[in-house]
Amino acid sequence: MDEPPCYDLEEERVIEEIRRLDARRVLVQLPDGLRPHAFKLTERLEGAGAEIFLAGDSCYGACDLAIRQAESLGVNLLIHYGHNRMLPDVEIPVLYIEAASKVDLKPAVERSLPLIEGWERVGLTTTVQHIHKLGEVAEMLRGRGMEPYIGKGGFGLLRPGVVTGCNYSSAISIMEIVDGYLFIGGGRFHPIGLALATGKRVVAADPYLGSAFIIEESEIRRIIMRRLAAIESARYADRYCIVVGLKPGQLHLQEALNMKRALEARGKRAVILCLDEVRAEALNNFTEAEVFIDTACPRIALNGLEDLRKPFLTLREAEALIGLRGVEEIWRYEGGV
Ligand code: SF4
Numbered sequence: 001m002d003e004p005p006c007y008d009l010e011e012e013r014v015i016e017e018i019r020r021l022d023a024r025r026v027l028v029q030l031p032d033g034l035r036p037h038a039f040k041l042t043e044r045l046e047g048a049g050a051e052i053f054l055a056g057d058s059c060y061g062a063c064d065l066a067i068r069q070a071e072s073l074g075v076n077l078l079i080h081y082g083h084n085r086m087l088p089d090v091e092i093p094v095l096y097i098e099a100a101s102k103v104d105l106k107p108a109v110e111r112s113l114p115l116i117e118g119w120e121r122v123g124l125t126t127t128v129q130h131i132h133k134l135g136e137v138a139e140m141l142r143g144r145g146m147e148p149y150i151g152k153g154g155f156g157l158l159r160p161g162v163v164t165g166c167n168y169s170s171a172i173s174i175m176e177i178v179d180g181y182l183f184i185g186g187g188r189f190h191p192i193g194l195a196l197a198t199g200k201r202v203v204a205a206d207p208y209l210g211s212a213f214i215i216e217e218s219e220i221r222r223i224i225m226r227r228l229a230a231i232e233s234a235r236y237a238d239r240y241c242i243v244v245g246l247k248p249g250q251l252h253l254q255e256a257l258n259m260k261r262a263l264e265a266r267g268k269r270a271v272i273l274c275l276d277e278v279r280a281e282a283l284n285n286f287t288e289a290e291v292f293i294d295t296a297c298p299r300i301a302l303n304g305l306e307d308l309r310k311p312f313l314t315l316r317e318a319e320a321l322i323g324l325r326g327v328e329e330i331w332r333y334e335g336g337v
Helices: 011-020 032-046 067-073 106-117 131-143 189-198 217-234 254-265 280-284 298-303 314-320
Strands: 025-027 053-056 076-083 094-097 121-126 147-149 181-184 202-205 211-215 241-245 267-274 289-296 313-314
Touching: 011 032, 011 094, 011 147, 025 032, 025 067, 053 067, 076 181, 094 217, 094 313, 106 131, 106 202, 106 211, 106 313, 121 131, 131 147, 131 181, 181 189, 189 211, 189 217, 189 298, 217 313, 217 314, 254 267, 267 298, 289 298, 289 314, 298 313, 298 314
Parallel strands: 025 053, 025 076, 076 094, 121 147, 121 181, 181 202, 241 267, 241 289, 289 313
Antiparallel strands: 202 211
16 A cells, blocks of 8 residues: 655645636646655546646756746646745746655654754754744754754745755854754755855754764865865866756856856856756766866756766856855855856
């Protein structure tokens, strides 16, 4: 028997919206974690009397909104699960469903307490799936004599305390006040980004595993050394390939054109390469390029593409390379590229 999802898929609200808009065709976009429940969800939504289609391409964030697919299919409503709104409104109505997690946060937060012992002011951050329970966590910390702080997000972040892989503005807004951050959520992707963006201590409480861990300073130092080495290795290159992502929230063409001009003004050669999905196999075909510059999702270059044979810099790293940006602000992501 199928396991029920541990996320609130808000089927009733979705059905109401389909009926309210009298939508005949609906495209549903799910992140990977929710795809095992796609059959059941589709069957439920078909109860609204519309044709329901599933979007099968990658969906890494709200930057990945399936607008082009929705247009090709002639749908009247796009339902995007798992992320907050990040892009301005488009012609096709979009319903964002946060997919709030039903997982209990307390066991993981309890385990994190010894790791934040001695902190007086704790910055709280999370993903949109757990934001509805951040108040509970704040209460737990107060009960232990700590003062929790939840920062307001800028640029495209609607909910205080929420972070995304390219937007740590809610954490940065309280950076001067807090002793460190407690991140609530699964995996290492966000806590590492948080430590890079703020330079502060970060402890992560993973509610899915019921465990907690510290992001060690030595790990962040290693990442920074690796990135500085990549910047250095790009210094004497002659041919640069500037990668433009075609996903709606990753399209930074003007920034790419500016970088091309800046490189050419320094006697370098640069071409612009446009891709929907930035993959090493695709980049490796462009063998003349000595360095790739990522203007799509900054985390692609930052996390590294395993099989890529050439240095791959984020746009900000490339700006630092040619003296347009100070090294200290490279990884302070507050939205944008
Ligand atoms: S651009 Fe990258 S980090 Fe930002 S939301 Fe999209 S996938 Fe996440």
